[in-house]
Amino acid sequence: MLYSELFAAALRASRKRELSTAVEALIESSFAISRSRFWIQKNQPVRDAAGLRRFRRRLRRLLADEPLAYILGAKEFYGELLLVSPAVLVPRPETELLVEKALQLLGREPLRVLDIGAGSGAISVLLALRSRAEVTALEKSRPALAVLRKNIARFGLQERVRPLAGDLFPRRGERFQMIVSNPPYLSRRDWRNAPATVRLFEPRVALEAGPVGTEALAKIIAGAPGRLEPGGRLLLEIGRGQHRAVSGFLRAAGLRERECVRDYAGIDRVVVAQN
Ligand SMILES: C[S@@+](CC[C@H](N)C(=O)[O-])C[C@H]1O[C@@H](n2cnc3c(N)ncnc32)[C@H](O)[C@@H]1O
Known part of the structure; x- marks a missing residue:
């Protein structure tokens, strides 16, 4: 042949x-x-x-229907090759917009950043590689944390990215100058209607937030003022049609919405707020 x-x-x-x-x-x-x-x-x-x-x-x-990234064990994200396994979400191009925005805001300052739901480390690793940020990469799933640790080591970032097991926020009450998150934001219905390549292979905990879809976003926003320094920023990736609800959560938490970045399909995708 x-x-x-x-x-x-x-x-x-x-x-x-x-x-x-x-x-x-x-x-x-x-x-x-x-x-x-x-x-x-x-x-x-x-x-x-x-x-x-x-x-x-x-x-x-x-x-x-298995995603190519799981078969190859790797996925390119923001110009770097990250290790992935079925324990983590395959990093998406939309999330590159969040990284781009965060890098713009971080500039050359060595700021303390919290990444909630770090998964493969796509956001944490790229922020550490392309800025002087010190990143706490928090993740709930133990199997995902193992992949995250491998990516931190792969890029030699042990001094700059700290993997942490936890539920939404670190247990110690430290404050950060920036919080970033691409949390689960699908509703139960979105999850049921997701394509087979997603539903049969990607971790449900990475994608589905609950019956409505905005549950994790609401909790992160409610907890953010207590974990951000004054003037600190919160950057969140959101799903289609969630901008209004998220603006409401921000107002209720006393955070000022600064900007909303649209993705290439014109969907409101990354919300930037300030404490
Ligand atoms: C949409 S994935 C994002 C992964 C990665 N940050 C990215 O952008 O490719 C959401 C991640 O949040 C984690 N997660 C879900 N609920 C969590 C919680 N309550 N606390 C911490 N992490 C959580 C999931 O395990 C998953 O890794």
Whole structure:
């Protein structure tokens, strides 16, 4: 079998043209060759039997709707490759907007930042890499904390990112100059209607907040004034249609809403507030 035949057969099996990039990524990782190498040698026979077995195993997972990031064990986020496993949410492009906004506000100051629901560490790691922030990366799920620790070590950030097991806020009453969070914000119904690739593979605790969807956002906002320094900022990723409710929670908590950043689909996505 030629590499080109393998590729064509995989696409026929998937019946989804948009999977072609994923199939290329599987070839790349299974045979340890670059994409350009694959295209150069596409008319050569596949001789790597172990690679072929790996490819077929991974393709079966892809065809069963498993996210490519879990199959590869990694996901690119804000220009860096983070380790992921089914214990953590696959970092999303929308969250890059939160990182971008936080970096703008942090500037070159060595500020203390709390990341609530750190998961893989996508936000914590990127903030530490691209600013002088000292980050407390708080996470409730033990299996997610293990992935978070691996990513902290992978980027040599043990001095700048502190992983912490906890429920929403650290137990000690320390205050931060910035709190960031991409909390679970799906309602129970959103979760039930989520695509199979999400519902069957990603951790429910990372996505579903409760019957309404804004439960975690409400708790974070209510607790934030007691954990932010005066003038400190709160940056939250929110779901479609949640902006109004979130503005109400901010008012009730006495926090001033500064800005709401829209994502590339025009949806209100990142809310910035100040203590
Ligand atoms: C939407 S994911 C975000 C993960 C990561 N920050 C990102 O942006 O890719 C939400 C994370 O919050 C964690 N989480 C859920 N409830 C929590 C709670 N009460 N306290 C701390 N973490 C929580 C989940 O385990 C999950 O890792």
